[in-house]
Amino acid sequence: APALPAPTPITVAYGDGIGPEIMEATLRILEAAGARLEIERIDIGEKVYLQGNTSGIQPTAWDSLRRTKVFLKAPITTPQGGGYKSLNVTTRKVLGLYANVRPCTSYHPFVQTKHPKMDVVIIRENEEDLYAGIEHQQTGEVVQCLKLISRPGCEKIVRYAFEYARVYGRKKVTCFTKDNIMKMSDGLFHKVFDEVGAEYPEIEKEHWIVDIGAAKLADTPEQFDVIVMPNLYGDILSDVAAQITGSVGIAGSANIGDGVAMFEAIHGSAPRLANLNVANPSGLLLGAVQMLVHIGQRDVAERVHNAWLRTLEDGVHTYDIFKEGNSSEHVGTREFADAVIRRLGSLP
Amino acid sequence: APALPAPTPITVAYGDGIGPEIMEATLRILEAAGARLEIERIDIGEKVYLQGNTSGIQPTAWDSLRRTKVFLKAPITTPQGGGYKSLNVTTRKVLGLYANVRPCTSYHPFVQTKHPKMDVVIIRENEEDLYAGIEHQQTGEVVQCLKLISRPGCEKIVRYAFEYARVYGRKKVTCFTKDNIMKMSDGLFHKVFDEVGAEYPEIEKEHWIVDIGAAKLADTPEQFDVIVMPNLYGDILSDVAAQITGSVGIAGSANIGDGVAMFEAIHGSAPRLANLNVANPSGLLLGAVQMLVHIGQRDVAERVHNAWLRTLEDGVHTYDIFKEGNSSEHVGTREFADAVIRRLGSLP
Numbered sequence: 001a002p003a004l005p006a007p008t009p010i011t012v013a014y015g016d017g018i019g020p021e022i023m024e025a026t027l028r029i030l031e032a033a034g035a036r037l038e039i040e041r042i043d044i045g046e047k048v049y050l051q052g053n054t055s056g057i058q059p060t061a062w063d064s065l066r067r068t069k070v071f072l073k074a075p076i077t078t079p080q081g082g083g084y085k086s087l088n089v090t091t092r093k094v095l096g097l098y099a100n101v102r103p104c105t106s107y108h109p110f111v112q113t114k115h116p117k118m119d120v121v122i123i124r125e126n127e128e129d130l131y132a133g134i135e136h137q138q139t140g141e142v143v144q145c146l147k148l149i150s151r152p153g154c155e156k157i158v159r160y161a162f163e164y165a166r167v168y169g170r171k172k173v174t175c176f177t178k179d180n181i182m183k184m185s186d187g188l189f190h191k192v193f194d195e196v197g198a199e200y201p202e203i204e205k206e207h208w209i210v211d212i213g214a215a216k217l218a219d220t221p222e223q224f225d226v227i228v229m230p231n232l233y234g235d236i237l238s239d240v241a242a243q244i245t246g247s248v249g250i251a252g253s254a255n256i257g258d259g260v261a262m263f264e265a266i267h268g269s270a271p272r273l274a275n276l277n278v279a280n281p282s283g284l285l286l287g288a289v290q291m292l293v294h295i296g297q298r299d300v301a302e303r304v305h306n307a308w309l310r311t312l313e314d315g316v317h318t319y320d321i322f323k324e325g326n327s328s329e330h331v332g333t334r335e336f337a338d339a340v341i342r343r344l345g346s347l348p
Numbered sequence: 349a350p351a352l353p354a355p356t357p358i359t360v361a362y363g364d365g366i367g368p369e370i371m372e373a374t375l376r377i378l379e380a381a382g383a384r385l386e387i388e389r390i391d392i393g394e395k396v397y398l399q400g401n402t403s404g405i406q407p408t409a410w411d412s413l414r415r416t417k418v419f420l421k422a423p424i425t426t427p428q429g430g431g432y433k434s435l436n437v438t439t440r441k442v443l444g445l446y447a448n449v450r451p452c453t454s455y456h457p458f459v460q461t462k463h464p465k466m467d468v469v470i471i472r473e474n475e476e477d478l479y480a481g482i483e484h485q486q487t488g489e490v491v492q493c494l495k496l497i498s499r500p501g502c503e504k505i506v507r508y509a510f511e512y513a514r515v516y517g518r519k520k521v522t523c524f525t526k527d528n529i530m531k532m533s534d535g536l537f538h539k540v541f542d543e544v545g546a547e548y549p550e551i552e553k554e555h556w557i558v559d560i561g562a563a564k565l566a567d568t569p570e571q572f573d574v575i576v577m578p579n580l581y582g583d584i585l586s587d588v589a590a591q592i593t594g595s596v597g598i599a600g601s602a603n604i605g606d607g608v609a610m611f612e613a614i615h616g617s618a619p620r621l622a623n624l625n626v627a628n629p630s631g632l633l634l635g636a637v638q639m640l641v642h643i644g645q646r647d648v649a650e651r652v653h654n655a656w657l658r659t660l661e662d663g664v665h666t667y668d669i670f671k672e673g674n675s676s677e678h679v680g681t682r683e684f685a686d687a688v689i690r691r692l693g694s695l696p
């Protein structure tokens with residue numbers, strides 16, 4: 001018999017709040033689907049912060065991440081105040097994860113939404129902008145924060161967006177900036193969009209000032225395909241786009257760097273819902289599906305995605321999606337995972 | 349017979365693109381409604397820019413604005429490149445218009461919307477943040493832009509929001525910031541919100557990180573009442589909120605300073621629609637209604653607002669609101685103004 005392909009090493013963190021529950025559910029589904037993974041577990045988040053480590057991650061955890069180069073990460077909680085740094089942001093910067101890919105797709109009529117035809121991928125610059133974290137108390141009364149935009153940063157993210165569109169057969173890439181006000185910084189992003197875009201003649205190009213672009217996205221998202229934008233706009237508008245598909249709980253996210261990638265849900269750790277077996281594991285699961293494609297296990301990715309879709313189609317829903325009155329079934333996190341597993345079909 | 353009250357001097361600018369048409373329509377309605385106004389007209393925008401004045405406004409125009417202290421302004425076009433400065437931003441800064449008040453209300457079923465119960469007022473800080481316009485080319489490859497937040501700036505806008513809620517009987521004020529990342533700058537805004545809010549015990553207080561707040565606003569805007577936020581978030585999210593009421597064309601905006609105020613539509617000059625008699629004058633008209641209240645002509649404000657509402661209720665619509673298939677009538681800018689005027693009723 002032919003040897004089975006070697007499993008792919010990945011680093012996994014269970015996170016805080018609802019993190020452990022949705023990670024447990026996700027990993028059970030991946031295993032049942034036949035994903036070939038060798039899991040290294042690291043601890044991050046609250047526990048590490050409260051041990052006095054303001055970065056929320058142990059130095060040794062970086063070794064695992066640099067070795068496996070693939071990170072499946074549950075949401076974490078960053079304690080308020082006390083100089084704690086956002087681990088999400090640190091990870092993106094330390095590992096050079098310059099592209100944050102956030103597909104926001106409607107699953108109408110299985111997930112109720114006012115925007116049934118939406119299928120947008122937001123590609124968010126992930127290292128620069130106001131996230132540089134440079135803040136300064138100028139006087140007792142005045143604070144400054146620095147927004148940084150670099151040409152290499154713009155080139156990397158814009159090229160990623162066009163390559164993504166090409167590979168996935170997407171027809172249009174839209175750019176959002178506020179360069180009527182920030183002529184140099186957002187202006188640079190817009191200029192690079194025009195320059196790089198010219199190399200992709202087969203793809204339609206479009207630009208909107210971010211305010212009116214955001215308005216269009218919230219009103220008629222079906223007019224967009226791929227949208228590329230600076231970090232902070234991408235943060236805000238990917239939450240908007242994910243939410244209006246029906247639930248922020250079903251969007252996964254890939255953070256891509258040169259040779260390293262991190263996969264997560266786009267929602268947070270929702271501490272108030274922790275340990276209640278109510279959280280929706282779909283966001284992290286769809287992040288994991290992106291991961292499977294990334295590591296070349298597209299067959300498993302498709303099997304998981306199909307089983308997940310059939311679960312929704314069969315009306316099996318966690319509380320955030322469930323609506324009284326239709327014939328659907330209201331289940332907990334574990335039962336949702338079981339339902340997906342039952343729909344995986346026999347393994348090949 | 350008792351003497352009529354003296355008319356209030358106001359400064360008016362017809363602007364660019366669709367500006368002259370919607371201003372003409374608005375002023376005709378105000379006159380027919382019996383507004384007591386003494387109009388000083390100034391030129392701003394494209395014509396002035398192209399005369400080589402990078403500010404888009406003649407020095408003498410400031411004299412009029414400083415004298416009348418009330419400015420009804422149509423949208424203008426700022427030419428691309430060439431060091432032209434946004435006149436909107438200049439006006440807000442020179443006149444110290446620190447509060448931008450943007451009511452976003454649904455007029456369901458007369459204006460079709462997915463959010464029939466929405467009645468949100470966005471109160472946007474109007475002078476600080478990235479709008480300080482300080483940009484700097486650090487190297488050939490790196491650009492910086494400065495975000496400025498000051499304690500007096502935060503105090504003024506937050507207090508304005510709570511006073512607004514008190515005067516207009518609004519129950520809740522929500523604050524949006526991104527202080528999990530910008531701990532000092534957005535953190536200051538949030539802190540001042542908590543401090544000033546404590547002086548208004550009768551008003552409910554709430555805070556959301558701007559990404560999830562924006563998602564909630566786009567999804568279920570009816571959960572919000574008054575929302576106060578820094579300048580750039582307010583720019584983006586007031587366009588979102590206005591658009592999802594059914595059209596960005598029906599939202600007016602007040603820019604309030606100490607003793608000076610500017611009233612405008614929140615949409616832009618839409619050059620492609622200019623001179624076609626198709627633009628919706630409602631945004632500027634509702635800005636003018638806010639102006640009438642501001643200058644103490646509440647009776648006229650109500651008359652105009654009621655007539656405008658009746659016009660919508662009767663199904664008389666400009667193209668942006670009009671939907672095929674219902675029994676409504678599709679009219680141009682001038683005819684819409686005529687329809688409002690016919691519904692003013694007899695003057696008292």
Ligand SMILES: CC(C)[C@H](C(=O)O)[C@@H](O)C(=O)O
Nearest residue numbers: 086088089235266528529559
């Ligand atoms: C938690 C926070 C630092 C993070 C961000 O702002 O990027 C989150 O909102 C996200 O979008 O992943």
Ligand SMILES: CC(C)[C@H](C(=O)O)[C@@H](O)C(=O)O
Nearest residue numbers: 180181211434436437583614
């Ligand atoms: C035209 C532009 C400078 C302005 C802004 O960004 O404030 C506009 O979008 C607005 O919201 O009034």
